[in-house]
Amino acid sequence: MNEIQTLYAAFAGHLSAALDALEAAGTLPGGLKRGAVTVEPPRDPSHGDLATNAAMVLAKPAGMKPRDLAEALVAELIKIEDVTSAEIAGPGFINMRLAPSAWLAELRAIAALGADYGRSDMGGGKTVNVEYVSANPTGPMHMGHCRGAVVGDALATLLEYAGHKVTREYYVNDAGAQVQVLARSVHLRYREALGEDIGAIPEGLYPGDYLVPVGKALAEEFGDTYAKAPESEWLVLFRDKAVAAMMDMIRADLALLGIEHEVFSSEAELQASGKPDEAEAWLRSKGLVYDGVLEAPKGKTPEDWEPVELPLFKSTQFGDDQDRPIKKSDGTWTYFGADLAYHYQKAQEADALVDIWGADHAGTVKRIKAAVAAMTGVDGEPTPFEVKLVQMVQLLKGGQPFKMSKRAGNFVTLADVVEMVGKDVVRFTMLTRKPDAQMDFDFDKVVEASKDNPVFYVQYCHARVCSTLRKAAAEGFAPSDAHLDLLGEEELDLIKLAAQFPRVIEAAAAAREPHRMAFFLHDLAAAFHGYWNLGNDRVEKRFINHEDGTLTGARLFLAVQIGQLVRNGLALLGVEAVEEM
Structure with a gap:
């Protein structure tokens, strides 16, 4: 990590030193847990530049009144260089105001750190396994997969930037009934490739044209060997060939979005290697799996229901509403049992x-x-585990439901959408709302050149910076940090917002919410465009001031750093920072 400290990190250190001083003086008892103490912008900017909840958080364990502790803390904080005032608000919050020099130093820090501004060691090198997409290998990617793919990929990049080691994993569900159906569907296309008239695709098989080339490839490889053969002779072979072909197609579709997984875990291989049995044995050794009979279905009991003894996982011991079977009555694994084994394996290899x-x-x-x-991970403790749910995306055009040609048979493919609007538009749009909120993807709006389109608005911010710098260079002006003290309140407000970038990174990584970066970039772009627009009515506020080359150099230096932050943020989202629009 670069040794340059960003402003919020520096003031977290200053606050910690102030608390240490109070402990040394006997005002605070030693050993208080400070994990909940924060340094952040106040909700109302008129209250100051920075706020801390330290007195509110530590007063009770210290046996003090929050305001008394706040007064003692203010006396220490006012000693910090660049702190011009520290005031108590409400029951014990502390607001600080900083000298302009603190913000100008941060602008120089952005310049010095460049692409590393915001990079954090918060993760401490701990490994996080991010599993995303994991679509059944039965066809091309469709828009139902797209949002989760983008969220997972952006999260993985964000976690790396925040100091984690990340494994990007795709779980291939190649052991269930759906891949048997795939094999039969491909066999039909294989016979078609050999010249047989197959007629309409039977109900229950996959109808998409994407299976036609797979059938042709099998016909070229095997001739008519399996055309009339019984299913038992070709089912496994055709299943494996079809799954491999589908995974090649899925990888190609994901590549259109700039997404690559490092690990593809096969459910079939997992079961063949005995991992589910290993997981069951381990859980039994802990008394967490037992042989029992499920309760009869609530309401009217079906006539064909019989009580059957099954291996049950004690999920009620961990907050579930009933214990869950891990095997079916025929001895095969339930979906839950296979999934449990998969997570058992991952928990042995990752910290989270x-x-x-x-x-x-x-x-x-x-x-x-x-x-x-119930499982223990690499350090013998339960492995932290989170599930992020992603809502479906509704496709619209001009506000109306949009239908496209569907080579897949019954859904709109991701490839079709990327071809229509481009990778960057798809990726950024998928992150403009919280994943668990419903999303409309309107083909007209996502390519609209207006401030109402967040993709355009943020990319235009970067393009506008680049255009300004090109124009300035043509007129003989260059960015300079020699006289940043000439920058006024409007420019300082822009710097204050920009300075939040590193803390947004850490907060988004901790919450596993990459959409926070998209929100921040939109706010930063809005602030930049707002500052730019001042020059429409007031010539003296323009970036290029022909009457004052020194001030122009300082403003151009500011513009360069805003452009750098937009590039940094868009890179985390997998979106290009364009230079012209």
């Missing part, structure tokens, strides 16, 4: 797990969380 799931999987979150809570 994050899964990105579609909202249709909400009903299984509690039981998988219960299972992971």
